[in-house]
Amino acid sequence: MSLDEDLVWTPIYRRRLRRSQLLCWSAPCQWTMSNVLHHAFMAEPPCDDFYAHVCNGRLAAGNFLIQMPTPVSAAVHLFADMEQVFKRYSSEKAAAGTAAGPNDNFFAQMMWVYNECRKAVAEDRTVTTDLDAIFEQLGLNAWTPQVPLSPLIGRADRHLRLHPLFTVAVKPSSSFLGRDRGGNRFFIHLGPPDTLYRRFMLSEVSASEEQFALIVHKALRLWTAGNTSTYVKEMLTSNATAEEVVALERELDELRMPPGSRNAASPGHSAVTLGDLPSSDSWSWSAYFYTLLAGAEKRVEDDTVILLSDTFPIQNLSLLTDSSWGTTIVNYMAFKVLVELSPFLGSYGEDLIKLTHPFKAKSLKHRQAACMVTLEKLYKYGVGIVAKLTGGRQYVTVHRSYQDKQLKKQFRTTRRMVKALLAAKRSWINAEAIKTARRKINALSFKFGTQSNLIEYEVYRNTHAFPLHSNWSTLAKVFKIHVHASTLYWDAYGSSSPGYDNRYTVSSYGSSYEYQEARNLLFLPQAVLSLVHGVSNTIQPIFYPIVTSHVVRGVIHTLAPAFWPTNSSAAEYKDIIGCLEDQYEVRHELSQLDFLDNAMIYPLYSMYRSALEKANASRILLMSGGLKYDERQIFFYVLASTMCDFANATDWERQRKFHITPGRWRVNVPLRNFRFFAQAFHCQKGTYMNPSKQCNAWKSPRSLFATNKQSN
Template sequence: MDEDRQPLLGARTGAAASPTGHRATSPIWRKRILGAFALLSTVLVLSAVASWLAGKEHEGFQTSDLPPTRDTHTRREYGLKTVQFLEPQDETPCNKPHCVVTAARVLQSLNTSADPCDDFYEFACGGYIKAHPIPDDKSQVGSLNDLAEDNLRLLKEVVAGPYKPDPSLVGDEAELDKANFDKAQGLYQSCMNENVIEDVGAAPLINLLRTVSEKFPLSSGKSLDRLKLVAALAESHTLGTSPFFAMYVTGDEKDPDLNIIRLSQSGLTLPSKEYYEEEDFVKSLEGTVREAFEHVLRNATEVKGDWKGLARDVVELEVALAKISLPSSEMQDPSKLYNEFTPKSLSTLSKVLPWQTYLLTRFPPSKFPSTINDSTLLIVETPSFFANLTQVLAATKPTTVENYLLWKYIWNYSDYLGKEVRDLFKGLKQKTGERASVEPPRWRTCVTLVDNVVGEISAKWFVAEAFGGDSKQAASQSIAYIKKAFLDRLPNLAWLDEETRKTAVEKVENLISKIGYPDSILKPKEVADKYKDLPIKKETYFENAVSAEKWFSADNLKDILKPVDRKKWHMTPPTVNAYYNPPMNEIVFPAGILQPPFYGARDPQYLNYGAIGMVVGHELTHAFDNNGRQYDAKGRLRDWWSEKTSKEFEKRAQCFVDQYSKYTVKGPDGKEVHVDGILTLGENLADNGGLSRALEAWRADMDAPGGKDRNQKLPGFDGYSKEQLLYLGCAQVWCRNTRPEMALKRVRTDPHSPARYRINGALANSKEFAEAYRCKKGSRMNPVDKCLIW
């Protein structure tokens, strides 16, 4: 996603309590609650529960598939297997409206004909999957997507509606607040104005290509002019494309308060290098490039002639780049990606560019005095790629290099043009899982753009509706219990030596948590200052996109002049996600994820700990996964493990690699594709550790004063123990349906395992789960051999 640890979900934030209100007051949530009651009125959940217990059938489910009655050792039949439910029936379930709504949500997702000891994900999510086919405008649907959609709808109400003044602001602050809102709304309106977008057609992109081609010609000579290439690449990178490589400013992982320059491999159009090894995808890419050249490039340059041949040359260049690129699985280890160079030493390694000239072009001395010199520290993630890039370009015609750069502009900016141009890319994007067959509603595209570009403006009104003070307090409490659970666990790990254990304790104790949103979004002047150099006009959508790319680039580069901003968030508040940032040793939970089904202020705590508690534990465990463990309590990349303990960790980690590498998904051709156990190792360790800590933290919370009141039974689940419901709460936030194209893309590029295996893989390693569901030893969900680190 960026230089930080991969977030919980795998993709461009202390906070005070919400200015006003809580999400339950918003129109969207009122509709959802009313809808749930309407559904419950139809299926009569509560009376159906009584009917179930009386031995009747309901909607095709047999009584043997439903929760057992009062016998605390009644067995529940699942074909050849049995599961015991041990909770006594002496507790009156909660029948209040919010409990009924929550019960309906959980019940509807279940597939009670599935055996939880054979496939718990199917048991927990089968009902959801069956009831939620993937619509034509989406590549996947799921509980997370549902929440993200709700958040986008709330943002739509903000940016599409009238400005709502903040009564606490007066004078200049009030004026700035209104101006900030107008900027966000102007961007939204420019995106929604489809008549203007269609009227201008491809003209804005054609003008951009013409300007770039005339300003930075590369095809005039027989050999590639390196100085002209420097100028062309600098312009391309400034405008948001990343041909050949990416360059950005970020924190120094060995000195977390210092900003440095980092370079990484880049330049591929397809999602990963593996796609270039399959002829079908390469031919699709070549056909798309040819069509784009015929419809756009022919009107932008003097180049005429064999568009098919020109497209083939560009794709062959990308194939060559793919061959020298490292696979995703080799881009995970931060120590291996931390390679120190200077402009001089990089020029010796990679003669493709005069690197100091390139850097001086990006960091002109007039704006960045004394920034670039012979000894400037550069971190190069993949030295082998940069070394081999010299040979690739030496074998490539200058005309092909220029056309490749122009292609990257076309690919990057096509989404900001009319439908005729966008449709040129539809087939390829659908084939690679990046788009569905039908475009999403226009409002969704435009609200997403606003959140991505000026998210700290619109966030203020989002949190006013969606994030109450109780949400922050509850998240803080969960974090405290999770941290304590981890600290309590450390003395019990015999494979940890004392010195390593001591440093691990220090790291947990120094962990910083950010919850909800940054305080800065409530301060109009700070927000205005952030976006003051970003011009937005509601009449010019394409130009706004270009301005945004320039602004992102400039905003990043100027960080080189100052220390790392420890208050900075890397996600906007409405984001349904979370992350651990190793150099800051911080875990971050935006307001967007602190909503049902992850967290409900009035939901039973066993569901909350199963969901948001697992998320908190997941992010904390990232501090000690195969990558996070390489950073100390102050966020410095250094080896603080003893050799013996490190070897034991690697041995235990290999168990997870082997386990998850056996899992498969079906690709678009119907063939089974294996999960990459190396690529997904860090996330799998976090899922396993997070699940264990969530259970332990919940038990501690239960033992605290008022624990029983916070854990009332839900109607319809009389036969379930609270532990069993905790595991349901954990699984059901990952319920999803995914198209095969998207599934293939995720397996190849996403460090997270597919949802089914995030749940089944972690639970199969949990003896507590096996005990809760009385799974027979040797069953799929209770294998004899389990993997365990934390």
């Protein structure tokens, strides 16, 4: 049977066990027993705290090598798979006597960058000289308070996409890949910054601002080591400089719109013109974009429309761009440059490595994660291609389409189910808006992973035209690749470029989804399937909580309040949110993810049960630790395990400070509101996991019937 054919899931039954005829022993079932059920914490009953029951076993055992199906585990698994792709490709080339070099094509260059990064070797005596040349090219060495910040930041963003004060992106518009190749195929999007301060403070419980300031201070000393600027040396002579950088990052992080603010639970964007953006004597948006898009075919004028993230109150940015923050901003930019290049700084960069990536796990190899994140920064779409190739175990450059077909089928099933719920008036969408919502879902398109076309991406990258000279250091070569990748990215604006690196924002390593409103497109990266590799060629029902949950969340995302044309729909949504707020124990309005966690569970569970019935396996049992688990309980165990963050009360307090919902609430609250969970575990009414009051995103048929009866 071809891998591209639909495979039916058939559990392996042990028929000789009369009392256990439903026991499943297939590879996916054994994987679930080993990675999920085996680590259940029996000291905490499921009806008292299901998160603790599923997730705390690892903490109690003190075994941090256990890899439950969390997003970090998926990323680590994908890292290993991509390394295997590189090794197989290198072995084939070596066997054929045609080993490729960094100037041959993007794939060979990508492997060269990764290998150099993993070596963790750099000549310390040349690092400071190379850095001095890089800072010179970025304009940081020559900066004085008389030099305007706008073009300086524009220059750093153009070369390294540094984004010190805000994120800016060139994204595909609704006319992207349309017949009109000369139209506005890309638009500019502004959003809040992603700060290193936030990343560090969330990395571990013991992280403190004092520790972060020390890291900043040590890094900035490296800037001055080979610097010839008297002004730069003078402004970096004390620890106070590092503390000012920390204070700036803290202010920048607070630019993120917190829950409870306008549209926080339904983040979208608003359209403004460049002339509408707040400018001042110390900040000019025109000067910034003139430098940023210096090579683009189209200029940004005062009437150019720019989309602004609703989570980014840009009017507050003017408070940080006045002259009093100038020196600190330049120091912060230098610090971000050093973090960006830290994997290639040898011993100088070791303390900065863990700031390059967002992954948090005790068993994580920080250098491996840093190298993979660097690859994605340099070859955004190319990393997606390599990630997609991990789905085929036999041929390194052959893309297997069976996964695409399976996810496409799941997308269609999800879309069909959500439309049925809308038609039955079981959603929060008002009757007047249901037709509009159904039309939007009908028109929704879906893509899984990037196109696996090495040749097209190489034509786009044009590696031969920008050779890396043999007498350059590794750091100098990597910086040149950074500049080349960034130039391609920015120059897509106003052009007919295929814009491969502009197409998607979500990371290929992320177990998530991306919804592009401009194109009405739902995109899933390869990481959502990485944990399934090596276990099964099919997305079997037991894996629905790991894989299909992202499809369901993405489809429901299209119904976000920001897209509703009627106020009555928004009012119903607010009623649901108001009900949920007490359960989440927050003082602010909930995030969109909190709502989606609650809204996706009913459609996902329905799809899971339906898939089991179609596979003639509506009743199955798994055995672990002498206990049997039925198919209902298995679903909830696997779902909860994907959100384990292995945190304690101190972690949770810090996560809430940064407006992140801790895993305990992400697991427990949706299940407390889902009556099928209480039925599966026989939770008595009034227990923590089966409260008397429940908040439901979808109306039940019974409540809908009662409402209609009252209205009549």
